[in-house]
Amino acid sequence: MVVIVFLVGGCTAIGPATIDRDRFDYVSAISESWKRQTLLNLLKTRYLDAPVFMDVASVINQYALESEIELGFAWNGGQTQSIGGRGMYTDRPTITYSPLMGEKFARSLVKPLPLAPILLLIQSEYPTDTILRICIQSINGIDNSRYRSVGGNNADPVFDKLVDLFRRVYAADGIAMRAKNTEAGVNLTIIFRPPTHATAEADLRQLKRLLAVDTHLNAFRVVHGKFALDANEIAVLSRSMLQIMTAFASGIETPPEDMAGLYMDEAWQRKGLDKTHSRPWIHVKNGASKPDAAFAAVHYRDYWFWIDDRDIHSKSMFNFLMILFSFTERGKQEAEAPVITVPTN
Known part of the structure; x- marks a missing residue:
């Protein structure tokens, strides 16, 4: 016990050691959840369900390390001695979520993308024809x-x-x-x-x-x-991003036994848009069981939907879609409401 207390007491500076671990772990977790949230909202758009976005506004991780040693001796008419030690380590991660709703929803999803970032993408050597077909409605x-x-x-x-x-x-x-x-x-x-x-x-x-x-x-x-x-x-x-999401979602194939998906396909065919002559921008597979290896996978309406990790075209287009979200106007952080802060320990 004495050895443990002294070892714990010697590790007074724990902050620097946590940077490498926390930074990469949180980046990986946020990146994976962002991909899954985007894929889920594409499926919601495909099925005429309302897309819902939840931004990770902040991540705060607090550490506390406390140690205490007690020693006591007494020889007043008798022999008494005592020894004790106590150590405590606390990890308190707190994550703040900001839902996309109201005016913020309108700015981010309904408002057309600004032209300057689109032209910037062209100058950044992104495929010109891909940018024009995805981001532009008319010229x-x-x-x-x-x-x-x-x-x-x-x-x-x-x-x-x-x-x-x-x-x-x-x-x-x-x-x-x-x-x-x-x-x-x-x-x-x-x-x-x-x-x-x-x-x-x-x-x-x-x-x-x-x-x-x-x-x-x-x-x-x-x-x-x-x-x-x-x-x-x-x-x-x-x-707008909502139009782009609708365009991406239109090419998602639904399970053959999914009656809701069948009705959606029939509705598309009756409304004058011929999808048979255009290649889907992303290929989303579906099945009853969770895939072994996938770039992004979500469970929705009793089925699994995923993008194959070997599908380079779909992965590239999906990443491009996520880049476009960074061009939307989010507004000021302090004006956002409500904000949900969740202690995760």
């Missing part, structure tokens, strides 16, 4: 596929051509983007650089004609909207 009145809770509308026949031309011109280093902060907001400009060869020149000419812009200009204002007011600007209407 100068040319509509992308429109997804609703049930059904939707197919894209304009020239939208795929527009996206392909934009990709080819950008790949030839023919497009630059500039953002300038002003008191009124961020002014965005798309600049078409002079083509370096005949193929790039033909692609740029087709792109300008398809956009119905002034072919003699090379710099155009980018505004948020469906239609441009003149030939000097390009109107881009971005999607």
Whole structure:
């Protein structure tokens, strides 16, 4: 007992030793729960159930180490001696959750994504065609596929051509983007650089004609909207995260014996959106038992749904979806309510 008390008493500084363990353990736990929450909300969207997000607002871990040693001796008419020791170690993790609701829900899921981060993604070498097909609803009145809770509308026949031309011109280093902060907001400009060869020149000419812009200009204002007011600007209407989630969820296959899923598929087919000609952005498997190895897996409506850990395309698209959530406006931390703080010890 004396040896243990002295050993415990010697470990007075326990804080630094916990950083390596706590930091990585909490990062792994939060990352895994974030993936599962995102997949669950995609399934809820697929089944017309309300998506619910719970943000981890803060993680606070408190440690306490106490030790005490008592020694006593007495020789007043008799022999008395006593020895005692006490040690106590306490770990008090406290996690604060912030539900996404009310005005915060509207800002994060219903409000269209800002254009500046979308252009930033293009400049960060993310696939241009993927970004335009996922994040953009229309460009100068040319509509992308429109997804609703049930059904939707197919894209304009020239939208795929527009996206392909934009990709080819950008790949030839023919497009630059500039953002300038002003008191009124961020002014965005798309600049078409002079083509370096005949193929790039033909692609740029087709792109300008398809956009119905002034072919003699090379710099155009980018505004948020469906239609441009003149030939000097390009109107881009971005999607909201709820629209993007609906688009992702539309390609999720439901179990063949799931009658609710069968009715959902029939409702999609009746509403005019032809999903048979488009590849699902993610492939979600389903089954009655929990998968052995999965990138993300959740149990929903008596079935297991998961993304295969070997499915590189689905994993890449799923990660891209999670990156898009960082572009949504969350508002000020102090204005959020309610906040749930849960001691986990």
